[in-house]
Amino acid sequence: MLINQVMVIGAGQMGAGIAQVFAQAGLRVKLNDLNEDALQKGLDGIKKRLTKAVEKEKMTENEKQQAFENLEGTTDLRAASDCDLIIEAVVEKMEVKTKVFQSLDAIAPDHAILASNTSSLPITEIAAVTKRPSQVIGMHFMNPVPVMKLVEIIRALQTSDETYEAIEQMTEKLNKTPVEVNDFPGFVSNRILMPMINEAIYTVYEGVSSVEDVDTVMKLGMNHPMGPLTLADFIGLDTCLSIMEVLHEGFGDSKYRPCPLLRQYVKAGWLGKKSGRGFYSYE
Ligand code: CAA
Ligand code: NAD
DSSP states (O other), X not given: OOOOEEEEEOOSHHHHHHHHHHHHTTOEEEEEOSSHHHHHHHHHHHHHHHHHHHHTTSSOHHHHHHHHHTEEEESOGGGGGXXXXXXXXOOSOHHHHHHHHHHHHHHSOTTOEEEEOOSSSOHHHHHHTSSOGGGEEEEEEOSSTTTOOEEEEEEOTTOOHHHHHHHHHHXXXXXXXXXXXXXXXXXXXXXXXXXXXXXXXXXXXXTSSOHHHHHHHHHHHHOOSSOHHHHHHHHOHHHHHHHXXXXXXXXXXXXXXXXXXXXXXXXXXXXXXXXXXXXXBOO
16 A cells, blocks of 8 residues: 555644654655644644754755655644545543544545554554544554654554555654554553553652652663653653553553552643643743
């Protein structure tokens, strides 16, 4: 299957990064968000990162211009009508995602693949709300998208081999490494990562140690590039909580219960780096 025109829904930290890597790989990409402000924020972030890459001599001015020419912003979902691949990267809420998939299913051409960048939600359930379940798949990029090499490709129960192979080839074209995963809560990445982050939050909640010291233990003791609480702020605490809820509900096991402190931070609107405050302050 030929994929030329791509669309990314959601211009937040993940959607903007995904659009950037497609544009850099020479594909035409439309970036969509609900309003002009959110869209512009995503486009500005891409411009800033590409400009920095030119300054660091990792990219030529010409390559930057080329990537930017491949990119188009839109707040109109109907722009999906000529796309071959559409990747959804909106908030980690099932009801929002299923609405987006139902709309895309009605707009996109019959041959188009609909992919989700969800961190943990069941692709099988998302596929079931469309009339093309065999063309629905998980394409899970890691944050920050331009840097991280992995893409977890999640097969829904209904995903066809043809769809899987098209996404695997596309991942390689983006110079990333695909890993095939079946559709179970949290897939592989977040089934392993998120309980560690949740446990780090419990460690602070129970007064075992401070935020800074928990991070130092994991950075210097385990050689992690970021401590778990810095990483939680980087991912977004709302996203971390949503993933823990999916694990807790999906496996029905109390070992996945989200830490009350995580819930409290999200209720306060302390969502991490993106809101200016989480376990650390970014103001
Ligand atoms: N966006 C784009 N590029 C970024 C970036 C960002 N937010 N932050 C850093 N970079 C780039 C820099 O531009 C730099 O690029 P060059 O080498 O081309 O110059 C490179 O990353 C290294 O940056 P720095 O030297 O400034 O910083 P660093 O060495 O501390 O690395 C990091 C930064 C790559 C983010 C590193 O700290 C890291 O790997 N952290 C862990 C990231 C991680 O675990 N990601 C997975 C999160 S979980 C997930 O994504 C799944 C989910 O569903 C929640
Ligand atoms: P974010 O909050 O930075 O961005 C979400 C964007 O989606 C916002 O700009 C919002 O305006 C937009 N949006 C919401 N509803 C929309 C709709 N109906 N149509 C169009 N746009 C809409 O979130 P994020 O961190 O980029 O996460 C996006 C998705 O990627 C989530 O499913 C998340 O679980 C997943 N993910 C996140 C990470 C991470 O580290 N943050 C890593 C991998 C996957």
